Amino acid sequence: MRALCWNGVNDLRVETVADPEIINPHDVILNVRLSTTCGSDLHLIDGLIPTMRAGDVLGHEFMGEIVDVGREVTKVKKGDRVVVPSFISCGKCWYCQHDLYSLCDTSHPKPELPEPLLGYPTAGIYAYSHAFGGYAGAHAQYVRVPFADTDCFKVPEGVSDEDALFISDAAPTGFMGADFCNIQRGDVIAVWGCGGVGLMAQQSAMILGAERVIAIDRYPERLAQAEAFGAITLDYTKVDVVEALKELTGGRGPDACIDAVGMEAGGTGLQQAYDRVKQALYMGTDRGAALRQAVLAVRKGGTLAILGVYGLMDKFPLGVLMNKGVTVRTAQQHGQAYVTRLLEYTQRGELTPAALATHRFSLEDSPKGYDMFKHKEDGCLRAVFMP
Amino acid sequence: MNAVEHETQLDAAARAYVTIGMPAEELRTLWQRPDIQALIWADFADLTPVADRTLDWVAHGPAGGEYRWRTETAEVGANEIRWSSLDGADVPNVGSVTFHPAPGDRGTELHLEVKFDPPGGVVGEAVSKLFHVVPREIVLKALYRFRALAVTGEIPTTNPQPAARSGSTDR
Numbered sequence: 001m002r003a004l005c006w007n008g009v010n011d012l013r014v015e016t017v018a019d020p021e022i023i024n025p026h027d028v029i030l031n032v033r034l035s036t037t038c039g040s041d042l043h044l045i046d047g048l049i050p051t052m053r054a055g056d057v058l059g060h061e062f063m064g065e066i067v068d069v070g071r072e073v074t075k076v077k078k079g080d081r082v083v084v085p086s087f088i089s090c091g092k093c094w095y096c097q098h099d100l101y102s103l104c105d106t107s108h109p110k111p112e113l114p115e116p117l118l119g120y121p122t123a124g125i126y127a128y129s130h131a132f133g134g135y136a137g138a139h140a141q142y143v144r145v146p147f148a149d150t151d152c153f154k155v156p157e158g159v160s161d162e163d164a165l166f167i168s169d170a171a172p173t174g175f176m177g178a179d180f181c182n183i184q185r186g187d188v189i190a191v192w193g194c195g196g197v198g199l200m201a202q203q204s205a206m207i208l209g210a211e212r213v214i215a216i217d218r219y220p221e222r223l224a225q226a227e228a229f230g231a232i233t234l235d236y237t238k239v240d241v242v243e244a245l246k247e248l249t250g251g252r253g254p255d256a257c258i259d260a261v262g263m264e265a266g267g268t269g270l271q272q273a274y275d276r277v278k279q280a281l282y283m284g285t286d287r288g289a290a291l292r293q294a295v296l297a298v299r300k301g302g303t304l305a306i307l308g309v310y311g312l313m314d315k316f317p318l319g320v321l322m323n324k325g326v327t328v329r330t331a332q333q334h335g336q337a338y339v340t341r342l343l344e345y346t347q348r349g350e351l352t353p354a355a356l357a358t359h360r361f362s363l364e365d366s367p368k369g370y371d372m373f374k375h376k377e378d379g380c381l382r383a384v385f386m387p
Numbered sequence: 388m389n390a391v392e393h394e395t396q397l398d399a400a401a402r403a404y405v406t407i408g409m410p411a412e413e414l415r416t417l418w419q420r421p422d423i424q425a426l427i428w429a430d431f432a433d434l435t436p437v438a439d440r441t442l443d444w445v446a447h448g449p450a451g452g453e454y455r456w457r458t459e460t461a462e463v464g465a466n467e468i469r470w471s472s473l474d475g476a477d478v479p480n481v482g483s484v485t486f487h488p489a490p491g492d493r494g495t496e497l498h499l500e501v502k503f504d505p506p507g508g509v510v511g512e513a514v515s516k517l518f519h520v521v522p523r524e525i526v527l528k529a530l531y532r533f534r535a536l537a538v539t540g541e542i543p544t545t546n547p548q549p550a551a552r553s554g555s556t557d558r
Contacts, residue, residue: 020548024541055552072540090539094408094493106535109543112524121531124543127550133543136550144548147539 003140059139085335091150166353174200180329181256198260221379253299262308401522408494
C-alpha cells in the first residue's frame, strides 16, 4: 500500500510499504477514507519528540471502512463506516472502565520506554513515536486498529466523512477541555488557540452552556472561524490579553481557561528538552507564554484545562495557581468517552467539525499538505488526505 | 540498613508491581500455565515447558549470544509462587510472584521479583551486558504483558508491523 513516511527531520515521503494484517484477535483493518494533519504531528516532523524512526508511517486522526476483522471482534463488521479515536484503549482495564481511555493500562506494547519518564505508561497511540507505542499511522491506504469493539465507532447517517474525521481527535479533545471546565450558568470560558482543537473546544463550551466564549489567537482566518462559531475574539498581537479579559468579564476573569496551544518540547531529560525549546525559540517562548497568560487571567478559584501537548516545562508559575486556588484539569483525549455523544451533536448540527477542513489533498500530495499546514499558508487550518 | 547495603539490595533483585482487577486465585492459575509463561517472557527468552513445573529458558544476548537454564517451581503457596534455576544454569536466577488483595474493588496486587546471579561481576551491570537490557526492564515488561493478557486476552504488539521500517532505530 501507499503511506506517508517520516524519514528524518522535515523529510516526509509517500512510499510503498507492506499492507497491515490482523495480528491480535480484537484487531480490524480499516480502509482509510480520510485522515488529517494535527499540530502535534509537526513536532514529530521537526524532530522535537525523540524515538521517531525512519520509515514511521504518520497520522493519528482518521476514519474509514472496515475491510477485515479479527476472530473475537463482535460489535463491528466488514463494511462498517467508522471513526477511531487516536488513543488505543482496551475497554477492559481499570482506566478504560473509568472513562480514562488515554491512560489505558494494556495497549502500550513497549511500556518500559515511557515508564521511567512518566512513572507509568499511558495508552498506545497511532503514529506518535515509539515511546508512545510505535503503532503505524493512518496516512495510508490501510491501518490496523486494535481493540475494535472499544475503539471503532459506527458513523450514523447524516454525518459526513469529513465531520466524522475530526471526531477522531480534534473534536473529542476540545470537548473534553470544555467538559473539564464543569460549566455553570453564566460562565465565561476563554480558549487560547483557534486551531482544530481550540475551535472544537469553543463550540463544545457553547454546547455545554457557556454564557460567553472568548477565543485567543493571532491568525485572522482562524479568528474569523471562531467568530463564525459565535466566540468573541482577541488577537494577542494587538491587545493585552489579560487586560482585555478583565474588561470582558467585569474584572472577574474567565471562570475557566482552556489552553489549546501547547509547547511540544519532548526529550529524554530536562536539559535536553529545554535545549530543544531554545532551538525552536520563537515557537517555544510564544507557546509557553500562552499557558502563563491563562494562569494569570483565570479568575480566583477558577479552572485551567490544559489540552496543549507539553514535554518537560521547567519554568511554570505554580505559585500563581496555588495562591489563586486554581483547579487544573488535563489529559490526552479520552475520546472513547465522548465520540458517541459528539456524533449525535453533529447529526443535530450543533457541532460542525467539518468546518476545520480547509484544504484537501490526495495521499500522494500529503507532504505538500503538511508543508501548507505547517506554514499556515492560504489560511490552512487542517489539511485532509484522501488515500 | 545503611546506604550501601540498601543499594546492594536494589541491585541484586529486579522488581515490578502491578494491580489487576481480577481475583487472586484466577491470576495464580493463569500465571502457572506454561503457555502464559512463554508469552509474557517472550521478549526476553524463549520458554519451553519440560514438565508440569519445569521450564527451559533460552535468553538471547547481543551478537548471537545464547544463555540457557532450566527452572523449577519451588513452592506454590496461597499468595506466592517461587521458582529457581537448577544446577548448570548459564545465568543462575530465582524469582517469585506474590498475589495480595488490592483495596476496595481494585482486584489483586502482584509483586514480581527476579534475582539474576551471573558468574562473577556486579550483578546489575553484568546482566545488562549479557542480555543487552537491564533486569528491571525484563521484569517490568513481563508483568505488564501478564496484566494485558489477563485483562484483554491478548498482548499489545506491533510485531510484525512496526510503524517504522524493520531494523530502523531511534533518531
